[in-house]
Amino acid sequence: MSDPQQSSDTVFGAIVRGEIPAEIVYEDDDCIAFRDLNPQAPVHVLVIPRIAVSGLQEADQADPALLGHLMQAAQTVARQEGLDASGWRVVVNVGEAAGQTVPHLHLHVLGGRALTWPPG
Ligand code: 5GP
16 A cells, blocks of 8 residues: 555545545556545546645646656546546646645546536
């Protein structure tokens, strides 16, 4: 499992460390994916790195391989959730005004219904 030193001190860090429960749908050495507590679509999964990265506002300080890995994990989750045919969306909120509430990088994987554009 994860190294406790490698997860940030947020609710998501606590999920990485196994301190609070989450419905984990995918995990590997670098990331975990779990269902959002307040789903905005029939499928709403969060993909997060195990290590502390506050968000894409820190992308220039993050490992590019890790960022790419998160995108591939999102695809794995979407496929596993049966979204290949119907389509899906990845959302990353960056900063408070964009709706980011948890300062631990997370990709929202959304699908299972028609998704309108532009997002609000
Ligand atoms: P943000 O608004 O930062 O882009 O996304 C944070 C997401 O985390 C929200 O969609 C919210 O519902 C979800 N969330 C917050 N706390 C928890 C939690 O303890 N467990 C789970 N599974 N999701 C959470």
